[in-house]
């Protein structure tokens with residue numbers, strides 16, 4: 001299998017039919033939303049809004065339709081390297097499941113291989129697969145860590161997510177709570193303080209403050 005094949009675009013006819021039905025449902029829902037807030041959905045500026053928003057949500061929530069096994073297929077390599085592999089500052093955008101408002105920020109991923117590594121370009125795509133769903137930050141963090149643990153059976157895996165939540169910021173509840181950091185650690189990162197510290201030092205080194 002070639003690593004360069006874009007599996008996300010590989011939709012079957014059944015998938016396309018299903019997504020058309022989903023889009024129609026979404027368009028109807030947005031139309032109702034516009035009416036419910038007292039708008040006139042027929043006015044010039046809103047005429048195409050249901051269609052646009054439906055298409056937007058299909059993109060922002062595309063993570064439900066990605067087959068993770070197909071996505072990583074061909075990008076796993078046997079190797080004897082057993083030092084920490086770190087990918088930091090992976091940008092992500094997600095939607096909180098409580099308010100369907102964006103939360104976004106950065107993900108840092110580290111693992112210590114045990115005979116198997118994954119192509120580096122796949123890690124941001126794994127993050128995207130989980131980010132492009134209705135999420136809570138804690139669960140997204142854990143899903144990325146669990147997925148890599150199950151896939152690579154590494155000596156350890158660690159994931160830290162730093163994010164700001166528009167639902168906190170826009171709704172004006174204590175703004176300093178809008179920024180949140182979550183982490184999930186397995187194996188050596190959980191058992192070994194020095195390993196965990198090395199990871200945390202690495203991701204804080206030269207880190208610029210999270211901005212939106």
Ligand SMILES: [Zn+2]
Nearest residue numbers: 096098099167
């Ligand atoms: Zn929220």
